[in-house]
Amino acid sequence: MKKYNIAIVGATGLVGREFLSSLAQWDIVNNLYLVASARSKGQKVQFKDKTIELITVEDALEEKIDVAFFCAGSSISKNYGPLFAKNNTIVIDNSSYFRMDKDIPLIVPEVNGHELHRFQGKIIANPNCSTIQLAVILKHIEDLYGLKRVVVSTYQSVSGAGQKGVDELNNQILAYGKGTTYEPKVLPVAADKVFYQMFNNILPQIDLFEDDGYTKEEHKMINETRKILNIPKLPITVTTVRVPVFRCHSESVNVETYQDINIEEFKEYLKNQQSVIVMDDIKNQLYPTPLHVAGKNEVFVGRIRRDNSVEHGLNMWIVADNVRKGAAYNGLQILLYLIENNLI
Numbered sequence: 318m319k320k321y322n323i324a325i326v327g328a329t330g331l332v333g334r335e336f337l338s339s340l341a342q343w344d345i346v347n348n349l350y351l352v353a354s355a356r357s358k359g360q361k362v363q364f365k366d367k368t369i370e371l372i373t374v375e376d377a378l379e380e381k382i383d384v385a386f387f388c389a390g391s392s393i394s395k396n397y398g399p400l401f402a403k404n405n406t407i408v409i410d411n412s413s414y415f416r417m418d419k420d421i422p423l424i425v426p427e428v429n430g431h432e433l434h435r436f437q438g439k440i441i442a443n444p445n446c447s448t449i450q451l452a453v454i455l456k457h458i459e460d461l462y463g464l465k466r467v468v469v470s471t472y473q474s475v476s477g478a479g480q481k482g483v484d485e486l487n488n489q490i491l492a493y494g495k496g497t498t499y500e501p502k503v504l505p506v507a508a509d510k511v512f513y514q515m516f517n518n519i520l521p522q523i524d525l526f527e528d529d530g531y532t533k534e535e536h537k538m539i540n541e542t543r544k545i546l547n548i549p550k551l552p553i554t555v556t557t558v559r560v561p562v563f564r565c566h567s568e569s570v571n572v573e574t575y576q577d578i579n580i581e582e583f584k585e586y587l588k589n590q591q592s593v594i595v596m597d598d599i600k601n602q603l604y605p606t607p608l609h610v611a612g613k614n615e616v617f618v619g620r621i622r623r624d625n626s627v628e629h630g631l632n633m634w635i636v637a638d639n640v641r642k643g644a645a646y647n648g649l650q651i652l653l654y655l656i657e658n659n660l661i
């Protein structure tokens with residue numbers, strides 16, 4: 318396989334570190350540039366047998382880079398993504414900044430990777446974490462039975478809020494063990510004024526509220542799912558919820574279809590699909606849980622059953638690692654798709 322000069326912008330963050338460990342499993346790196354904020358410049362990070370010094374985005378712009386994974390937040394993507402693209406670097410962006418731009422593909426390779434064949438630009442968007450796992454399964458339902466309506470409730474882990482979210486829950490658990498409390502400063506929304514304890518709690522808010530009563534996270538899931546599946550008017554409604562779990566997002570998904578569903582056939586079909594693992598054996602109480610799925614690349618699905626309240630419908634439980642398939646692994650899959658299809 319050809320090798321590339323690759324940059325990870327946000328290399329010290331949760332997603333950036335996962336990119337590092339995922340990349341280590343592929344022999345595609347020529348030079349690796351690890352980018353973080355000016356605060357981290359000069360610190361050293363290990364990649365395979367190499368020790369790499371962290372640099373800033375400005376430093377990275379001086380280098381000849383083939384592909385840059387951006388995972389340092391929307392403002393860095395907004396300000397620097399286009400500059401890297403201008404330097405002929407392919408930017409695979411994990412932030413939400415470019416996702417709904419009509420000229421920028423929003424890609425889950427096994428769902429709509431084909432869109433990359435007719436794409437001439439340089440910036441490719443990686444979807445929202447909870448959207449990716451949903452789209453992987455909905456695509457098959459659309460292909461088989463036609464999607465009529467989708468209702469989703471999420472149970473999202475604190476790692477979705479970055480390292481700060483993880484630290485906050487951890488500190489609250491440690492404080493509880495010592496019989497004290499740890500003041501929340503990050504969740505539900507770091508940029509807001511009101512905070513709630515996450516430990517021993519459930520927060521029905523992810524990201525800021527919009528005027529219609531939905532949160533930005535809910536809008537992302539609705540809009541991005543429609544874009545990825547290329548069904549602009551898909552009736553879909555979402556409630557996103559933060560739960561005191563470190564890793565993996567879980568989703569209770571109800572789907573109404575146009576055609577009748579044979580549940581057993583559907584399960585068999587899913588078992589043969591790329592990046593899907595069916596874990597559904599209620600006799601043995603087998604279904605996916607965040608603890609089981611953490612650290613895995615696939616989308617796990619269980620509790621698949623008929624919804625008897627509508628003519629054609631089903632319920633299911635979908636779990637995936639939000640930092641892997643929901644971020645770094647999907648980003649890496651985009652690059653692998655480009656390589657395998659000679660698009661880079």
Ligand SMILES: NC(=O)c1ccc[n+]([C@@H]2O[C@H](COP(=O)([O-])OP(=O)(O)OC[C@H]3O[C@@H](n4cnc5c(N)ncnc54)[C@H](OP(=O)(O)O)[C@@H]3O)[C@@H](O)[C@H]2O)c1
Binds near residue numbers: 329412476643
């Ligand atoms: N966590 C998830 O499940 C998830 C899933 C999908 C997408 N995303 C998206 O991925 C991005 C990163 O998320 P995360 O969870 O990894 O966040 P995180 O843990 O908070 O990491 C943020 C990273 O950005 C770097 N950074 C901050 N300011 C910078 C600057 N001025 N220049 C260069 N780098 C800078 C930080 O470097 P320092 O260490 O130097 O501060 C750190 O490496 C966000 O856009 C997020 O929305 C996250």
